[in-house]
Structure formats: structure tokens, C-alpha cells
Amino acid sequence: MQFKMIQPDDWHLHVRSGAALKSIIGMTAAQMGRAIIMPNLNPPVTNALQACTYKEEILSALPKGSKFNPLMVLYLTDNTTPKDIQEAIDNSVVAAKLYPAGVTTNSDSGVTNIAKLYPTLESMQKLDIPLLVHGEVTRAEVDIFDCEAVFIDEVLNQVVSDFPELKIVFEHITTKDAVDFVLASHHKIAATITPHHLLLNRNDMLMGGIKPHYFCLPVLKRKNPHQLALLDVVTSGNSKFFLGTDSAPHTKANKESACGCAGIFTAHCAIELYAMVFECQNSIDKLEGFASKFGADFYNLPYNIQTITLKKQDWTVPESYPFAYSDIVPFMATKTLSWKLIGS
Template sequence: MAATAPTITLRRPDDWHLHFRDGNMMKAVVGETARHFARAIVMPNLVPPVVRGADAAAYAERIRAALPEGARFTPLMTLYLTEETDPADVRAAAEAGIITAVKLYPAGATTNSASGVRDFKKVRPVLEVMEQIGLPLCIHGEVTDKDVDIFDREAVFIDRTLDPLRREMPGLRVIMEHITTRDAVDYVRAAERNLGATITVQHLIINRNHILAGGIRPHYYCLPVAKREEHRVAVRGAAVSGDARFFFGSDSAPHLDHAKESACGCAGCFSATNAVSAVTEVFDQDGALDKLEAFLSLNGPAYYRLPANEERITLEKGEPVAYPAKIPTPEGELTVFDPGFPLHWRVVG
């Protein structure tokens, strides 16, 4: 009699950091997330960016209209913080349930971040409202100074910007997004309250050698860029620890292949298609499957003060899953993140 395949059942996961883009790209990728995830924090760095409550409401409608028939998925919308953001609009959008968070991009830090913040004093009134109403601030935590090495920009941001901000506004609820360094892990662990962090698929799996050793591999290039192996190990250790301050945010970021494979390639890894399998494989490799549900399904909702999903999914371990290498769009293909090892866990129910 054949042995029964190992299975895991957990609450349906959420993705606490995600890019859908817009138009044909959004229509091509939204189903990849909705297949396995119940909710996602949707990034606002469109062109033009999502800066007002009305923009977020309209974008949410476009996402819902693009969902495959029968999909059970809720987009959780964010506003793009600019130096002209109206505090009253932020308050109204939050109180109306239109937005779940506000996103802070230091100007020039990543894709479509030119409208981001240069002078933090100019956004203080918005942050004060957010502190009052408990609205989370999602932060791309890197400085953009040209004199700071790209591999040091997260650590410098913590010392130069984030820690002073949190000392001045201890009630502000902050999420350090897509952390990549031991510095960030240690900083989050030292926080007594009001600080969480998301961790991506790629930063669990790759270090900077995957991008640069033996040739440039543009589909591993993302921002924040992957760091040394010691940092990847620290980030992975945080994810599998069960610590409630760390939770999953894929930062799945679709770019067409011709935009990635160019003289000035775009930053971002598209992982929505195989994210659940890849994360489960990582936790299995580290003997931490008992912590998987916390990372994928429980810690994020708890930090955002939302209920965990009642619906369950089941994963089964078996022969490697054959995920597509490319996703077609009307403008061309985009490449699915390749973890570099077989994925044996598939969602079966």
C-alpha cells in the first residue's frame, strides 16, 4: 500500500506587500495572487501614483474587475505619501475603509518613486494623523544618497531616518518592508511595540552572488538589492522563528522581460505564481513547518489588527511542481521567480 503524502493545512495566507501595476499587466497577474492569497496590501506606485482616497477607491475597483470569475480575494489599498498629501484626505479614506495603510517611499528609492519624500518635516502632519488613528505606515527603508553604497542603504536608513522618526512618534505603527539585513532584523527584534517587518520570497532564498556571480542575472535584481549571505541567513532565521513581528510580503513586482533584460533593467522579482510553494519549501528545509502558518497567515493580520482568514488551504508534498516559467501579457512575457531548487509542496485544496 502506497504511503500517504505529507500534507499541511493552514489558514489561507495573505500577502502584505504586493505590486499589481495597472491595465493589461494587472489583468495578467491579478489571478496569480488571487489563486492562493485571500488579501494583499497593494502598493500605490503607479504612474501617476495613488495619492488620494478617491484614487485608491478607483484602483480597487479596477482590481476587482480584473479578478478571475469566482475568485475570493480582497485588495487592501494604500496611499502613496507625498509632501503634498492632505492629512484630512488620509483620515477620511481610513475612516471610510478605503485604505489600510500609507506607503512611504524615499524619493528615488525604487520603481516609480520619484514623487516620494525628500523632506520628512513636510509629511509630519500626515504622520501625526496616522499616529492618532492607528493607521500603519509601510516604509521602503533605504536612503538614496549617492554617497552611500547600495548595500549599506538599509542600515543607514535605520540609523539616520527610521530610529529618529520612531523616537519622535512612538505611537506611529510602522512596517519595515522587504527587510534584507541583519541590521533590520536586530532593529525589529529590539522594538518593544509598533514595529513589524515583511520578508519576501527572494530574500529568503538569494544573496547578491545569485545576481552577479558568473554573469548578471536580471530576474534576481530587486530593490532593496539582495545582500551578503550572512544577511540572508539572518532574514531567513527571523522568518522561520515564529516571532510575530515578522510576516510575509512577497513584494512580487511584475516587469516585462524586455524591461528587465535591458541596459538599465527594472528592479523587481515576480513571485506571485509560486510564492506559497517556495516559502513552504524554505520552512521545510529549515525544519520549521510548525511556524509556517504564523508567518504566512497569522502574524500579518495580527499586526494590521485584522482577523485571520477562516478559510483553510492544504498543501501536499510530492514530486516537484511544474510552475510556468513565463506569464504572457498583451505586451510581452514576464518571468516567474526561479528559486533555483525544486518545489515539492503544492496547494491541493
């Protein structure tokens, strides 16, 4: 069994820089036509010049003949101005990213108080540039499993109310609370969902010993109601939800340390993972919309001209891949997947 579909896009991706970038970018380029590139480098991509420089680095690292198109994003800080947004748009930056300060990898330069950004958000609303949101609060007294729900209550509801025409992507959602929020919101509010949040829940990460390669932020949640809500909505055909892997590469040593970093690497088999999810939900016919159409529609971009072909075929994910001057443990390492990308 095999089927052909429009080449998908990844609307949330980390590719790092330097030798790390060169070692992994080909994996995404083999699957995706485009990807929204996260700007949380060290230092972060906070202006148009840095975004252009980063894009050139990505393009130069691609395999020869690749048509992959990286879509660049501005990293918002307390000091980002409307002028910064205009300059970013003038240089083909497609969105701006809100990281609450300290929420995840390389987010220390993020926003400390959303109110400081209101003039900038007003400019983004007028210019129709999407706000991409890592939707979690960072206060220590809030339980880590509740950070997304609290963010909706304390921040996102107010932003949507104050900027009713602002396009917002609620990224890598993990809870029924987030699903319900997006469903109840107007058409300019959308969300991305990762393969690992569809395939795993917190038991997978914690039962039988802590599994550092399943640790990500936002952290995995309960199966019921959260994982089940994600599964239901991605296979429903609702166009407000689309593919965003949040593939986040870290070395094996940094993951398996006394303070392992957050991030799951899925770029090596992203579309195969989603195919497994949709097949298990008896909704393989809904995969193309989720993976190849809905995100492009939201960003007002054409569908990819190229196609890919997936085949029902067992294969085993390698134990590791080379990564810069070290190695990386991929998601589903040593496990058997039931779909294989066989061509484009």
C-alpha cells in the first residue's frame, strides 16, 4: 500500500546553526517543502539583518539541488519595536515569535511582560504578520503540567481580546484546554501539533524510569483528556490545526545529563510519524490537509508543487545519527515504524 500527497510543510522547526545545522537540515529538506525556522539561537534572531544572515546559512547548508525554502521568524524581546517588525517584513520575515522569558531553550532574552509589547502587537495586527506563541507561564509556583492552561487564562485570552484581528499560532499545543481555546476562537487563531504529543503521554516519559529523550517543553500530558483531545482534533479535518514538529535537536550527552535539556528530535521521520497517527485513527485521508494545506492557507501561501510518496513498509529507526561533532538520539530510536517515505 502506498499513496501520494502534496509535499508537506513544517510550521515549527529548530535547525540550530553551524556544524549542527549542516548535519540535520537535509533530513527536513527531504520531507518538507518549507519550514518555519525558530529564531532561538544563541544569540537570538532579533532583527531583519540577523534573519537574512541565518537564512543564507541554512540555504548554504542544504544538499545540492534541494528546493527547500526556510521561512524566517523574528524573536520578540521587551525592546522589539514596530520599526523592527516593518524591517522584518521588508526582508521577507513571515512571523514573530513570543517566548516568555525562561520558558524553554535559549529563551532568556524573551518577553518578561506582554504589556511591554503592545505597540509592537498593534503594528503586527495592522501589517497582518502572525504572532507565534510558546504558550506557557514560567512562574515557579505553577505546576508544570498546568503552565499551558494558566497561560491561556492569564495571557492569551487578554491578547486575543485586545487585538481581535491579530493572527496567532498557538504552537505545539498539548492540552484539551488549548484545543478548546482554538476551537472557540475566531478564524485568525490556529495551532500546531507535534508528532510526539500525539504519540506519547506522560506515562511514556516517566513509567519504568525517566526517559530523557521523551522530555520536551511543553511537557507531555495525561492521555485522558489531553492526548486524546489532540488526536481527535488533528484527525477531524479542522483547518485551524496543522503540522508543526517542534523537532529540536540536542546532543546525546546534553539529553542524558544530570539536567537534561528539553527537546525531541523528529526531523528524520516526521511525516512517517504523522502517517502512523492518522492510520491508527482511521483517518489517513485527512493527513494531506493537516500536513500540506491548512498551514499554507493560514500563511496565505500556495501549496507546494512537488509531491511525496509514502509506502506501508516497516523499517527500523537508527540508534543515533551524527550531529555536529557528537551524535543525536532520534525519536523512536531502534523502534520499527510502519510507514516509509520512498520518494518525491
